[in-house]
Amino acid sequence: MTFDTLARDIAACRLCADRFAATETGHAPRPVFWASPTARVLVAGQAPGARVHASGRPFTDPSGDRLRDWMGVEEATFYDRSRVAILPMAFCFPGYDAKGSDLPPPAICAKTWRANVLDHLPDLRVTLLVGAYAQNWHLPGRMSVTDRVAAWRDHAPDLFPLPHPSWRNTAWLKKHPWFEAELVPALRARLQEVL
Template identity: 50%
Template sequence: MREPSFEHPSRCPRGTSLEALAAEARGCRLCIDHPDRGRPLGHWPRPVFQVSATARICIAGQAPGIRAHASGIPFSDPSGQRLRQWLAIDETAFYDASRVAILPMGFCFPGLDAHGGDLPPRPECARSWHRQMLAAMPEVKLLLLVGGHAQRWHLRRLQVPKARAGIGVDETVRQWRALYDDDTLQPTCMPLPHPSWRNSGWLKRNPWFELELLPVLRARVARLIV
């Protein structure tokens, strides 16, 4: 039997609580019933995210991978292990929604491309949910922009000029200090490469990431995670 379709969240009244938004988002079927660009998701949706009105850190990632899709737990894979190492926090803190929100650009695993890599995040999620959810998390002080999709969407949302935001992940991450120190950006933004094993070569070629960026990131996270 086909599950009932999900109506567009624009019907949610302004000021809807984060709990109500999250409950509706977890039942979202937009990419099946009303897909952008004409192509529905190739499998049944399973939104995976973590939000709280008290979270002080928000991780804006790409989309759940196949392991997170199976487990229903964000970053439940080697990428998550590396990300937690970057942040210098354990799983208990990472999965404490009262302190850390995880709001990927796509809530569901997008499927695989012809080469076995993950497809881009579905566009329906950001269009339909992100602004409302971010507005309902007023305590967020640090926004981690993980990967190109998150960086482009959020820096455009925050009206950061392209000349300052950078073109592509490499250039944007290299300009991390200018973005991090920009007092006009609220919350504070920190661009990061995706923690996938596919980026191990980039990390080896760019030792400044570990020597310069990570100490600043870890110190800020330690202050906010208490």
């Protein structure tokens, strides 16, 4: 399968239509696929949020602003598919539950698409594992996000486990100042080399 065929198949995917229709948001699938076979950096995230579902562009929210700051890249670089692939564990917004919380990314998405997409990204040099879902898929064993991020040196310079850049993690960042003092500068330096 060619990359273009794969991208078209992902864009047309409706595997979760019934699941999404049954959520509190009652929405239809809208896969957000952002990659190119020449990408050198992979941002492996969780799933698009409601704003990304509306825009059709990944990380078009305050989380994206924070992530780009951690990476030390401008918006133009971040959205240059030839350099940065953004591959969440699920391509569609999974919706909200009755309490207004994000639902987890449906596992069927990664099972169906992820390995095939990664096979089409031969030039990757650095992978950012953003949040627990991406870390659990890419790394062996089960650990907390804090433990995985704290052990970042075990994986650098080719892989960086990161907390989710959501505003909900502001307290986590304050509690773990080593993240911005140590990991972020190493990440920026590595990305500058690669990009």
